[in-house]
Amino acid sequence: MRKVIAYVNLTLDGHLAGPAGELDWMLPDPELNIALSDELRGRVDTILTGRNFHHGIEQNFRAQATDPASPAELADFATWMISTPQVVFSRSLTEVAAPHRLTGDLAGTVAELKALPGKDMVLFGGVSVVQEFVGAGLVDEYWIKLYPTAIGAGQPMFTERRTELRLVDSKAWESGILTLRYAPK
Template sequence: MRDVILFVNLTLDGKLSGPNGQLDFMRPDPAMNEELTGELRARVDTILEGRVIHHAFEANFRAEAADPASPPALVDFANWMLDTPKVVFSRSTTPDLTAAVAELKAKPGRDMVLFGGVATAQAFVELDLVDEYWFKVYPTAIGDGQPLFTRRRADLTLLQSRSHPSGITTLRYTR
């Protein structure tokens, strides 16, 4: 059976973004990103996304892939993001998220990665549909913002932690 890996950026106080979707806490770390995305690409063959983030990713990664100034590793990742099969969720098309994910997990293939957006990530967590959590934790606390964990308690087991020179810590947990 395939696993769902939730891969998100978090603030030190557990926020996915500021109250209006701000991501200004994020800082670049190309070496860390290349390492993480390489590990992720070796494990997954399907991307799960919310509708809003799907459109944002599509535009961003098309631009990155076409930009002659983009580093080769970023172009490679952008093309992977564009070419990898996707399942896009929206509130109007997936009334029974649990059944839809169970059906995806039962299909043959490698694991799946959920990139979000906020509402989709929160729904997966709330419904206990995430098998592994991959966090990039930035050393910034923003106070007011959109949390990943809203109502459901999550007792997780640490699989791996790494500190990076940028101050970002990567954490992997399983349920």
């Protein structure tokens, strides 16, 4: 059965973003990004996302994929991001371009997708979609990039219920970022 991997950037104090969605606390780490993106692309064939992140993929990655000044690794990843089928969870969007799919039914759609043949799926966000997946217990693996920054207030990943996890893997990077992999107990 296919798995849902939540791939998130998290502050040391547990926030996905600042109170107004700020992401200025994220440090660049090209070595880490290349290593994780290569592994992720080999493992997943579907992107799960919310409306805002879907629009961000279309705007940011399309430009990076076609910009001749983009480093080759970034252009390759950007091309993968825009060409990989997305399932967009939204109650306000009315359509998305093929090969993407639009739905408002979180649990039903995830159950249907897990039963289909294929590789695993990656949940990129935004914040509210990640919170909904976590709260509904739909995440099979957490791939967390833990940044060495505490922001004091913001939008947390865990909001609705206690979640017991077991550590699967961890690595410290030269930038101070930790990559952590957890699975539900």
